[in-house]
Amino acid sequence: MANQQDIQFHYDVDNDFFKLFLDQKYKVYSCAVWDNVTTLEEAQFNKLKRIADFAHIKPGQHILDIGCGWGGMLEYCLKERSVKSACGLTLSDAQYQAIYKKCHPHLTVHLQSWRDFKSASFDAIISIGAMEHFVTLQDRKLNKHIDIYRDFFRKCFELSKEQAYLGLQTIIALKKPDSLSSLKDVHYLLNHVFPGSALPEMQDLRIAAENMYELIELRTLKLDYAQTLIEWRKRLNQNKEYVIDCYGKELWKHYNKYFSAAERSFAHGYTALAQMSFKKTI
């Protein structure tokens, strides 16, 4: 599993930096859903709605978001779904501080891994863009990855009520890089963007969830993520001078390269986004 240092390497640049390119309302740092909309704000709202639908989130529920980012989904569930409480887990100190400062009476956040988290039963669980960090390249090499994903599903199973749903979104690996440029993109993303992280394959998740969760619905997207990355890069570059002044030219170049490499990876089908609705088998 990517450790706290790995997570902080990517997510603790500065909360204000991410605000320069993320959607203005929910600050969601994962693929948006561009069905019949034109702005990033609308597309991220679509995504939050879909995953909340996949988790069957309803008014009055107690919900858990594993890998909650800056709390966008937690806020969406409180505002739009009228949940009774929303609890988030993150390994990023910057994200933890940002959510903690909101001081919402029904919102809690823990700077903690799901592995160490113990709490009462939740009505629904969500995890968006966290699963990509659960397994390291070394874990995959040693064939430990299925066990780690199984541990995650088991933890969700233990933390939720009977028949509860799990709304899950993760990037998945579809095919191996087959050109030099795609190899270089993968190399950059793994070494300089998300160190300590390796992507799951869809089959890994099916096997890991066996006997605990039934996969009720699955959507796979490619161009939606490419479009999201294009929009992030556009917004970043609209603030180019400010970014360079505040954070340096290297960071600006790094994010341009990262967004471009990831966009190509989705557009050419090396990776895809999986959105899943899982239901507990008992």
Added chain:
Amino acid sequence: MNINMNIEERVKNVIAYQLNLSKNEVTNSALLTQELGADSLDTVEIIMAMEEEFGREFIDDQINISTVQDVIDYVNCQIN
């Protein structure tokens, strides 16, 4: 011939280093994945390391590598 031998040895050295193997395990016919234990990301590292070893950026092209010989052929093709 000598140049090719040199390339071959250098390719094998890089593969051995990347996969943490002894040089005599890296035979021309050895399958990178099934016999030498490389995963797809090791392959990425091997190709990237070849560019470094030979001090040039390779031309973007399709890569279809299964054996050590495939890597040698790929590097020879890129260099020549």
